[in-house]
Amino acid sequence: MIQFFQVYKTYPGNIKALANISFKIEKGEFVFVTGPSGAGKTTLLRLIIRVERPDQGEILVNKRNVSRLKNSQIPLLRREVGFVFQDFKLLNNKTVYDNIALVLRALGYNKKEIPKRVRQVLKVVGLEEWVLKQPPLKLSGGEQQRVAIARALANTPSIILADEPTGNLDPELTVEIMDLLEKVNQLGTTVVVATHNTSLVAQYTKRIIPLYRGEMVE
Ligand code: ADP
Numbered sequence: 001m002i003q004f005f006q007v008y009k010t011y012p013g014n015i016k017a018l019a020n021i022s023f024k025i026e027k028g029e030f031v032f033v034t035g036p037s038g039a040g041k042t043t044l045l046r047l048i049i050r051v052e053r054p055d056q057g058e059i060l061v062n063k064r065n066v067s068r069l070k071n072s073q074i075p076l077l078r079r080e081v082g083f084v085f086q087d088f089k090l091l092n093n094k095t096v097y098d099n100i101a102l103v104l105r106a107l108g109y110n111k112k113e114i115p116k117r118v119r120q121v122l123k124v125v126g127l128e129e130w131v132l133k134q135p136p137l138k139l140s141g142g143e144q145q146r147v148a149i150a151r152a153l154a155n156t157p158s159i160i161l162a163d164e165p166t167g168n169l170d171p172e173l174t175v176e177i178m179d180l181l182e183k184v185n186q187l188g189t190t191v192v193v194a195t196h197n198t199s200l201v202a203q204y205t206k207r208i209i210p211l212y213r214g215e216m217v218e
Contacts, residue, residue: 001027002048002159002192007057009043009214017043018214021057025192027158030185032201033194035211041194044211045161048192049081050074062158079107082152082160082189086167088144090136096147097132103154121150124187125180142173149180159190166200178204 002025009018018040025031033041046052047059050066059066062080069077090099100118109117122132125146136144145165152160162181166174178193178200185191195201201208210217 001025001060001062002190003058003060004044004047005058005060007047007054007059009040009047009052009054016214018047018054018211021211021216023209023216025190027190028185028188029207030182030191030204031193031207031209032204033192033209033211034196034198034201036196038213039196039211040214041196041211042163044209045083045163045192045194048159048161049078049083079155080158082149082155082157084145084148084152084160084162084165086164088136088141088148088168090144090148090151092135092137094135095132096127096134096136096139099136099147100151100154103151107155117154118150121153124153124184125150140173141169142176145169145173145177146180149177149184153184153189157189159192160184162191162193164195164197165193166195166197174200175203 004021004023007018007021010016033044035041043052047054048061050069054067061077064077066077097118100121101114104114104117127143127146131139136147166177169177181191181193
């Protein structure tokens with residue numbers, strides 16, 4: 001569950017990225033955050049994982065008050081949230097296996113569990129075992145985004161945040177990745193997708209949090 005109460009965020013230079021934002025996303029929902037470039041979508045996602053802090057207002061994520069979290073508690077918050085980026089952000093000098101396993105090693109999974117968990121998430125995202133030995137750049141854009149989603153799922157987060165996840169993909173792959181995010185949602189994960197792509201939003205009947213110049217609009 002994610003809840004914003006009258007959240008404001010201003011960047012240096014008096015750039016009002018978000019103003020008076022309030023909403024609630026229930027556990028298990030699939031929600032779009034929409035708006036043109038500069039509307040504040042990325043800022044909203046970054047506030048959820050405490051990469052940014054609000055100037056005013058409160059943010060609750062899984063009952064944690066994110067705005068008041070101690071630094072020592074931030075890793076616990078981030079373990080509950082997987083992040084997916086437009087440009088995948090995979091490590092290109094590592095294999096697909098290592099990209100996913102790194103997350104698990106960092107979380108202290110034991111050596112026996114790691115290969116099992118890597119294969120589990122690979123299956124969820126519909127990739128075959130042969131990709132594990134490849135470096136990401138050997139794969140297509142759609143496959144790379146599947147790997148990135150697998151990595152985000154590795155530590156069984158309750159929430160997936162995806163920032164323009166299909167922004168680098170052609171229309172066909174866009175549908176595949178959106179269908180995958182729907183599947184992840186149906187398996188019980190809350191999914192929040194930020195996008196400026198109005199035709200994409202129109203294809204899926206999901207609740208929308210519409211932003212325009214930092215404000216929520218109708
Ligand atoms: P969107 O994701 O909808 O494109 P952003 O949240 O990235 O919007 O940006 C909202 C506004 O805040 C824009 O005007 C952007 O230029 C500005 N902004 C974003 N990040 C920073 C930053 N780190 N420093 C200064 N301004 C920023």
